[in-house]
Amino acid sequence: MRIVHAPAQLERRPRAVALGTFDGVHRGHASVMRAIADSGLAPTVITLDPHPRIALGNRVDLISSLERRLELLAAAGVAETLVAAFTPELMRLEPDEFIATYLHGIGAEAIAAGEGFRFGHRRQGSVETLAGAGLELLPVVQVPDVSSSAIRDAVRRADLGGAAAMLGRPFELDGTVVAGDQRGGTLGYPTANIALGPALVCPHYGIYAGEALGHRAAVSIGTNPHYGGTERRIEPYLLDFEGDLYGKRLVVELWERLRDEQTFDSEAELVAQIARDVEATRAAIRPVRD
Amino acid sequence: MAIPKALEPTGVILADKPAGPSSFAIVGRVRARTGAKTGHAGTLDPFATGLLVLLSGRATSLQDRFMKLDKRYLTEIDLHHRTTTGDPEGDMVGEREPPSDAELELALEDLRGTVELPIPAASAVKIGGERAYRLHRKGVVVEMPTRQMRVHALELLGYDDGVARLDLLVGSGTYIRSLADALGGHCATLRRTEVGPFGADEADETRILPLEDCLSRLAAV
Numbered sequence: 083m084r085i086v087h088a089p090a091q092l093e094r095r096p097r098a099v100a101l102g103t104f105d106g107v108h109r110g111h112a113s114v115m116r117a118i119a120d121s122g123l124a125p126t127v128i129t130l131d132p133h134p135r136i137a138l139g140n141r142v143d144l145i146s147s148l149e150r151r152l153e154l155l156a157a158a159g160v161a162e163t164l165v166a167a168f169t170p171e172l173m174r175l176e177p178d179e180f181i182a183t184y185l186h187g188i189g190a191e192a193i194a195a196g197e198g199f200r201f202g203h204r205r206q207g208s209v210e211t212l213a214g215a216g217l218e219l220l221p222v223v224q225v226p227d228v229s230s231s232a233i234r235d236a237v238r239r240a241d242l243g244g245a246a247a248m249l250g251r252p253f254e255l256d257g258t259v260v261a262g263d264q265r266g267g268t269l270g271y272p273t274a275n276i277a278l279g280p281a282l283v284c285p286h287y288g289i290y291a292g293e294a295l296g297h298r299a300a301v302s303i304g305t306n307p308h309y310g311g312t313e314r315r316i317e318p319y320l321l322d323f324e325g326d327l328y329g330k331r332l333v334v335e336l337w338e339r340l341r342d343e344q345t346f347d348s349e350a351e352l353v354a355q356i357a358r359d360v361e362a363t364r365a366a367i368r369p370v371r372d
Numbered sequence: 373m374a375i376p377k378a379l380e381p382t383g384v385i386l387a388d389k390p391a392g393p394s395s396f397a398i399v400g401r402v403r404a405r406t407g408a409k410t411g412h413a414g415t416l417d418p419f420a421t422g423l424l425v426l427l428s429g430r431a432t433s434l435q436d437r438f439m440k441l442d443k444r445y446l447t448e449i450d451l452h453h454r455t456t457t458g459d460p461e462g463d464m465v466g467e468r469e470p471p472s473d474a475e476l477e478l479a480l481e482d483l484r485g486t487v488e489l490p491i492p493a494a495s496a497v498k499i500g501g502e503r504a505y506r507l508h509r510k511g512v513v514v515e516m517p518t519r520q521m522r523v524h525a526l527e528l529l530g531y532d533d534g535v536a537r538l539d540l541l542v543g544s545g546t547y548i549r550s551l552a553d554a555l556g557g558h559c560a561t562l563r564r565t566e567v568g569p570f571g572a573d574e575a576d577e578t579r580i581l582p583l584e585d586c587l588s589r590l591a592a593v
Contacts, residue, residue, distance in 0.1 A: 090517065094491075094545070095439055096395070096412055122399060122411030122432045186494040187517075191396040191415060215494070216418065218396045 083156035085163050092164060094189040098123040098220060100160075101195045103130050106145030106233055107154035109250040110225040115158035117194040117220040127155055127163040128184060130172075136281065137168045143283035145233055145249075147256050150333070164188075177207030181215045192218040240286040240339045246369035252292070252335040255301070255316060256282065259327040265309065266319060269349070271356050273302070273317035274327045276334070284314065289341050289359055291366035294334040297323045300356070300363040301334060304343040308352055321360060338366045378408045382429030384438075384586040388575035389416050389424045391561075402426055402577060413438035414544070414567065419459050422564030423572040431583050437590060440544045441568030442524060447548050449536045451476070451557035458492040458549030459559050468556065470534030479555050480538075483523050490518045492549040521546035535560060569593050 086092055098121035104111045118125040129151065135142045146154065148165070155163055166172060166184070175183070180202050185193070193212050201207040213219050228248045236245040237253050245253045255278060262275030278284060287304035299318040305311040318334050340362050346352040387398050395415045403410040411432040413425040422445075425438050451470040455462030471479065522543030529537040536555070540548065552559045565572045569589040 095435065096415055120409055122403070122409045122427065123396075124411075124435060182494060187491075189415065191394065216394060218394065218400070 083152070083160055083163060085152060085165060087165055087167070089164060089166075089184050089187050092126070092162060092188040094187065096123045097126045097188060097190045098192040098194065099126045099128055099185060099188070099190040101128050101193065101199060101201065103133050103230075104151060104155065105133060105142075105230045106249060107151055107158065108145075108228055108230065108233060108248050110228040112158055112250060113223045113225050114194045115155065115160060117222045118192070119159040121192050121194075121220055123192055125159060125161050126188070126190070127160045128166055129155070129163060130168040131165050132168055132281075134168050134173075137173075142281070143234055143238075144279075144281050145230060145237070145283055146254070147279050147282060149331075150254070150256050174203050177202035177211045178215070180207060181212065181217075185212070185215070185217060190217060192220050194220040194222050234283050237283050237285050240288060240290075242285075242290075242336050242339060243369045246337075249370075251370055252337055252368060253285070255285075255318075255332075255334040255336065257316065257332060259330050259332050261328065262315065262317060263306075263309075263311075265306075266317065269353055269356065271300075271319045271353075271360070273319045274332060276316040276318065276332055278316055284316070285336060286339075287314075287343050288339050289343065290336045291338045291340055291359075291363040292318070292334055292336040293368070294318055294320055294332055295323065297321055298363050298366070299334055300340075300359045301336065302343070307343050308345045319356075319360070321363060335368070337368050338362075340366075378406075379429045381406055381408055381580050382431050383580035383583050384431055384570075385410075385426040385428055385577060385580055386570055386572075386575040387424045387426055387577045388572055389421055391419055391421050394418050395424055398424055398577075399426060402428070405578075406580075411435060413441075414443070416564060417459060417549075417562070419461060419559075420562040420564065422562075423567050423570060423575055424564075425567050425570060428580060431586075434583075434587075437587070438568070441590075441593070442541060442543055442566075443546070443564055443568075444539070444541045444566035445548050446529075446561075446563045446565055447538050447540065447552070448560040449538060449552045449555060449557045450560040451534045451536060451555060453558065454553055454556060455558040456493060457558075458547070458553045459562075462493070462558065466556065471556070473531060476528070476531060476536060476555075480526060480528060483551055483554060484526055486520055486522050487551075487554070488518050489521050489547070489550040489554055492547050492553065519545060521550060523551070541566075 098118040100114045100118045131148050233245050233248045257276040257278040259274045260277045266273035290301040292299050297320040299320045301318040303316050399410050408429045411427045453467040454465045525541040527539045
């Protein structure tokens, strides 16, 4: 998939364009992608970054990083994606100007957008505006009860089965491995400490089973209360894995919540509990089959 | 689960678009009959008529191969005034006395070869008799980017009552509406007669030309 940042970088050609933020690229978004991929025209996405609600000063915990979003769009068969910077200038564009520059300018003929899609100055533009400008509205198979906000809520309350059902894949943590407290190694369970992007949603604190790099992973999310920690730590222990992950990007699927964080009477009890967590991780079931 | 659109029949369909519908509307009509995933290799504005090269089934992935071809057009350019969109649907701008025969010949000479011209504003579309595209009505002027356009051949077929009839062979990405605007007029009618080796006289929406044959015709150009 080709990624560009300005409409002028996209050659004018007959295109089917999907418009939206597409945070998480969930099953509803996948249905939009199928509509443009099946159109017969060049399947193209215009996605906004940062998320419009964040740009307007609201707090939105994103499901996926932009990098992951683009990977998922590529996997959905999108040929070209324009990442439009959601700037005050873009916000002030009249719907007609947006259509002229971003749609007619790149040869868009057909459009797919989710229900309730709005664009342009004061959110004046709607799918009706697009149809009025001669753009064909592609039929999109509606996926009921799936939305990015419902997924965020499910993740926050650790309903990973619910989140996975809406995403069409397990929820993922996506971050860079940074130096941690080096404590896990001394306990016999070396963990990777992941720095999660500040805009990304973090699940309810606790211990989880999941997978990373093809290895099952027991993941601790929280403050390590046994050691009196206060900062949030996200620490997967990859089973049967040896290697140096420092500085690397790590995407961790979360499958199941195993238990709450807790404090123990002794380090030996903590280690015994970790052993049981690892055992539970080996038995965990991926919530969505490929 | 949505059922993916069929990749058969695969081939090229040559359609002769009437004035009115969008190019994608013709795609939709052909798709409804064949059931196959269908695309096309270059838009004709709703007011224009003529050859539309449709790609069916697996041929949809070869849009690039069919897009870069030279195109031939017949057009009537009304030199009494420009319009905001370079076609009959736009608002009238710049009314004037049409040029003399000699003045027109000189202006046409300037268009031959490679010319840098602004891309025209989107052709207006009418929904239920009313123009839905309101950009110019509100007086919003969008600076259109320019593009290199290539006019390989240009023949003046006739010039009567300020309307010039032209036969043009142009490179891909050349807008006849831009050429009309450069002459100080607008396209009153536009018909595409050829796309690369394909002719409007061959058009038949119910025929599906084998992809291999079409690719060898492209290679022979």
